[in-house]
Amino acid sequence: MVGLALLLILAYGEVVHGVFVWDDTYVVEKNLFIRDAGNLPDLLGPAYFDRAETGHYTRSGEQSYRPVVTLSHFLDHALFGRDPGGYHAMSLFYHWGACLALAALLLALGLGRSATVAGTLLFALHPALSEAVIVVSYREDILAAAAICLALILHLRGRTGSATCAFLLGAFSKQSAVVFLPLVVAADWLRCREGASSATGAFGAARRKQGRAWVIYAIASALYSWIVLVLLVDPAVGPASYPGGSFASGIATSLRVLARYVSLIVAPIGLQVDPHFPPSSGLSDPWALASGAGLLLLVLAIARLLPPWPGRFLGLWFFIALAPVAGLYPLPNYIAERYLYLPMMGVCGVAGWGFGWLVRRSRGERGASSVPWLALALISAALVFVDRARSSIVQSEEAFFREMIRTNPLSVKGHEGLGSALFGQSRIDEAVRVWEQAVSLGPNSPIAHHNLGLAYLRQNRRVAALGVFNRALQLQPSFVESRYQRAVLMREEGDASGAETEQRRVLEINPNFIPAKFQLAYLLDRRGDTSNAIALYQEIVAVHPGYAKAWKNLGVLHLNKLNDPDAAAVYFRHYLELVPGDPQRAMIQRVVDGTASR
Structure with a gap:
């Protein structure tokens, strides 16, 4: 345990000197919700998705119901205030905990000490998982995976109630934990096929006990699904679409994505925070067909080369854990390295099993050979080197987004983020150039246009600013920030009536957008409506x-x-x-x- 912690500090320790980057901005850095313990009861209700304090983002910073993750940010703020180093340290601590949970699970599955050490080391250091470790807002994958390991251990010990609680803990961290029931079914089925039925109770009363456990897990899964899909949803989030616009193109894209994940596992080079991965046009895409054939061969190899228990179970783990992000239903982001966190546990388990087999084969009359351990040490050293380099990109927002653009020059998000970093440093001319590139790369991005408008305002280019605000509203009429800025420009140009109409429109879209309330109160006061102006100001101070x-x-x-x-x-x-x-x-x-x- 201590040795693993020291190794992780060596690999990722630089993150404690890092800053908040990308989604951290609204999930943590500017999140007023987590700064007040009095908001804790709102974790359990629709107020979780209110936008009163931000206007655009939810109070929690999340677009889906993940109260366990948000609770972890409450804890971060209580311990470290607004110091990003503490938040990064906690994410690294959770990663360490997930590694220990995986080690405990591998031992529970029957892998020996050598196999467990190798599998855990590979998981702890694999660079494909670094995104979840170095970006605070992505710790959701870590928490969900750790909880699933704990739930499986408890299930194997016959503690169904405790396993259900652990599963729900993971599910309310991230939806990917819904794979718990399929993993349990696969585990129980493959244990029986291995011939361990007399020990595991695959027949008779023990079989009925397994069945009861499955029913309980199914009920818990259905209850969770009802909560996150019906009861507690963000009303502002609409349905996503399949990559390429159709189910067929979505499946074809998913085959290529899965093949890309396999390549990252085998050779973690070319890591991208914002991958450039154009969708397939359909199932006739030759790259999709080749990817599908390769994945089929991989499944056949798992079935042929690995024993049913625990080898095939760990091999199937990869595919089962990827199912929620495999494109069977549309997602806003159909490829992300952090999606590999939970699936990688199965892969590392297989690798550990293979290492254990090599250690056993290397034993001769003079004792065990040191060659496998030397190879493991060299691989670990190489992974530490890569992890340290990856950790350095969170040392500043500018460094993070420059790395994003370096690895994907077509990244609209990278240019948007770099422009924001430069804008925050008052490097306005540089921000304008970067945001103009963002608009060129993403002509349909309302955020890129809005940001460029803000920079034009700082350059006192009011006509140009109004033009890009108008374009942002053409692309997304409900984009309240651009409508608000347009109203402010109208007021400053003397069109008080038009400005008042626009601010009222903003509040129709989002009644809790406080800057618009403030501007409307000011306009009402200017035209002599003092009582309504006072009423609006009082509404503002009551909420904020x-x-x-x-x-x-x-x-x-x-x-x-x-x-x-x-x-x-x-x-x-x-x-x-x-x-x-x-x-x-x-x-x-x-x-x-x-x-x-x-």
Whole structure:
């Protein structure tokens, strides 16, 4: 255990000096939800998907129901505040825990110590899994896989109730854990075929006990599916489409994706955070046919060369665990390295079994040969080297997205992210160039157009900004950020009526978009509708007490429009607590002190 921890620190230790990257921005870095323990009850209800605090992203930062992962971020914030190093350290800790869970499972399956050590080492260090380790928001794959290992161990020990709880823990980390029941069925069936029926109770009462366990797992799976597909869903997420636009093209693409995964397992080179992988046109695609033939040969090899238990079970694990992301139903992202995390456990189990076989074969009259162990040490050293290089890309957002573009020059997301990193450093001209490339590469990306509009505004190119905001809204009329920015430009150009109409449209799309409420309240005040302006400001501070400008404007309106200095002082006091360094503090403080002295 300690040795494995030290090895992981050697491979991934640099991540503790990393920053939040990519999806971490809204899942963790800008997530107000995880900063308040009072929000914990909202993990269990529809409020999990509210957008009141962000306008665009859900409160949890997730688009599907994963409360266990979000709870882990609550814990991160309680321990480390907003320090990304602590979050990265926790992800590495969870990866270590998943490695230990796999080791325990391999021992429970009957693999010897040598096989378990080899399989666990390969899993711990394989670079294809590094994405889940180095990106905080992708720890969902780690948690789900660790829970599935625990659930299988408990099932093998006949503890059905505890196994069900472990399965649900994994499922509420990520949906890929639904493969637990198929894995259990495969395990029980193959154990029987190996001839271990007398030990495992494959017949009679023990067989009935297995059947009862399957029924319980099926009920738990159905209940989970009802919760995440019907009861607790993000209403803003629409259905995805198959790659290529049809089921046939989706299946053809999936065959190529599976072949790509196999190649990454065998030779983890050319790793890409945002892979360039065009979909197939249909089942006649020769690359899809070749991929399908290769996968069929792989299945036949598993059936031919491996014993039913545990070899074939571990071989089947790879295909069973990939089923949720195999294209049988459409997904927003049909290929990602992190999808390999759970399937790789089966692959590493097979590799461990093979290593154990080599160790046994290498034993001679003079004892065991050191050749297999030397080979394992060399492979581990090479994997550590690759992992250290991969970990370095999270040292800054700029480095992360430059690596994404290096490995995939056509990545729209890479250019969008690099532009954001440069924009955040006030390198506006560079951000404009990168975002213009993003628009060129992704002419149908509303986010790329919106970001470019923000950069144009910083360059005071208002006409150009309005043009790309309009284009973003043509592509996605419900894109509230671009509609909001267009309304602000209209107000600044003197079209108060048009701006008010646009802000009301924003709030029709998303009633909880606070910046639009603030702008609408300002516009209402300008045209003399003080009471409704005050009502909107009060709605803002009720939902978002940290919105300082709303407190200040409430104070100003009560002081100047309602002639109520006492109420104004209350609002100003809240404002000064949030913005103690306001240049007008002395004047505001006089209002507060004047009411206090009366």
